[in-house]
Amino acid sequence: MKNFVFQNPTKLLFGRGAIERMRAEIPADKKLMVTFGGGSVRANGVYERVTRALEGLDYVEFWGIEPNPKVETVREAVAMCRREGVEFLLAVGGGSVLDATKLIAAAVHAGADAWELVRNPALLPEAILPFADVMTLPATGSEMNNGAVISNAATREKFAFYSRFPLFSVLDPEVTYSLPEYQIACGLADTFVHTVEQYLTVAGESPLMDRWAEGLLSTLVEVAPGAMAAEPDYDSRATYMLCATMALNGFIAMGVSQDWATHRIGHEITALHGVTHAQTLAVVLPAVMAELQEQKQDKLLQYAARVWGLCEGSRQERIDAAIARTGEFFRSLGLKTRLSELGIGRPTAEEIVRRFAERGTRLGEKANVDAAAVGRILERCL
């Protein structure tokens, strides 16, 4: 087991009626800004519930944070915060709204532009606005971590950014009832891949963390049909929501290596083509598994046995079957597993390889996935 430091101070308010219980957590004497996405919360009743919960508090609303949130939008919100003297932020929406809000919170009192904060963590100010969220789309895990992913429309780049944890997160599974099936599919896939990134690395580092990661993966596979059902089932949605939060809050990352190659490659596909984040992961993960199967073989065999019950056959057969089952799981959610199905071809793969070569980035738990390896991975995705 590797040495580690762990701390996660976020308070979770989970369950039916959680929105109505959040008022006690909000500082009553502070000027608030409530941040929103494109407006789906108006249609599904969340806006009304939140507004009622905030009655009597002094707040402004900021609308229009897009999926794969852009630094350009963050800059607008920062200007509004400064103009209005905002002291506390409440994000109401999915991971994108919350991610943008994390950067807004950091940029309001910063001496640098928001994109500079993303590119250079040393520029983060001491004074960061406290923030919280009502999470409406379980997927990114942003509701219980200090990370965010921000895009730059001008440069067509997308990078991770780390700052503070939400003060609290409101998780009411019923707010997911109005989600389109495709968004739930993406949420399940995103959660699955978050878990794999922290699990499918070096065997034997932590038996407990392995079991917890496998518990997440098995639960996701079991709950997926129920969570995707047209007639919403509370317990399935609650389990899906809990998994999304637990997959990326550090709880399964103690003392173990992490990979994240799939995410880094997926981000480039989104940056270049605007493909939904989780859809890129569903394409890239099986290819990463296949390309790195020698290095990851012990963990792949453990994954095969414990998540998919694949205990028969040669090592190679079990590894092949586990990779196939992974792809089939994504397809069972209605997601694509080939770049060609997304209308993306070799020129994009070559541009991504060029970018990694230029940056000199080496990905994965052994930092040995260089631009050439990324090229081989993308070749498998075509």
Add this chain to the structure above:
Amino acid sequence: MKNFVFQNPTKLLFGRGAIERMRAEIPADKKLMVTFGGGSVRANGVYERVTRALEGLDYVEFWGIEPNPKVETVREAVAMCRREGVEFLLAVGGGSVLDATKLIAAAVHAGADAWELVRNPALLPEAILPFADVMTLPATGSEMNNGAVISNAATREKFAFYSRFPLFSVLDPEVTYSLPEYQIACGLADTFVHTVEQYLTVAGESPLMDRWAEGLLSTLVEVAPGAMAAEPDYDSRATYMLCATMALNGFIAMGVSQDWATHRIGHEITALHGVTHAQTLAVVLPAVMAELQEQKQDKLLQYAARVWGLCEGSRQERIDAAIARTGEFFRSLGLKTRLSELGIGRPTAEEIVRRFAERGTRLGEKANVDAAAVGRILERCL
């Protein structure tokens, strides 16, 4: 899934050399008290390491916190804190030292006596001293929760008490190298039963929490021989230490029912006979499982299958086998599973039943374990 609120702010410093890294976490301008047990930390080098890490800070030492810490000892420490103007507490020892320290922290600025705080949570003051710990005996999970168990020598009572979380906890698996085998056995058993109390209740409440609890139980069974080995193995000790912390920090308790009947009955045995806490649990747990097997049957069958691989035979056979395997696990650790083996007979059982009848307490996840049921459970333990 039940609604829940979760928050756990404790920072973990885990791994080799963690004691040497804790200095940055201690407020340099505060008067400290370092609390200790009976002196084993002098023999195993922990005292020296801690003292070196505190060099230059202003601190006093308080020695002599006993196993099953007594409120009488807490009162002495509180008096010393007041005399010395102590502002921050650092517990160095096992769960008992830390539990006592939690009550010391709460009592220093309280208007009530320490025992009154244990018996009446409404008397807890707002001003509670911040505290942290160097955990030397993984078992109670106290290093990452807000609970403590305090005994009263005068009344021969033992009760749980809830206050604040440690600011940080220092977990260096190497400090366990000097532990006697019996203490490791007790730590493993305690951790196992903590998990079972949050797991073996109502089936189907949370598939993820079930998997995580089963992950803890399976890991404990797997790691026990390695953790008990005379020649200490770092990774086994680290896994044992991590399990102890993760079993009672709320991570496996989200949205699920909890039992705690085994603990409540065990506490009475300790209060009356001074038997080590975990040893009482090893006696009581199999009897609780047997007595409540009808109510808990679905969960017992799941436990049988997933933790012990018992999938053949009738329902009754699998339940019987799972209960037997539980007892065998405790015996494999060198613990007793009968009251008679501890020299305890029917008069003690009758006194415990009398106490529960007098208090009118009803235990368990359905609050249906009354004094008569406690009597039947203890009858099975004789």
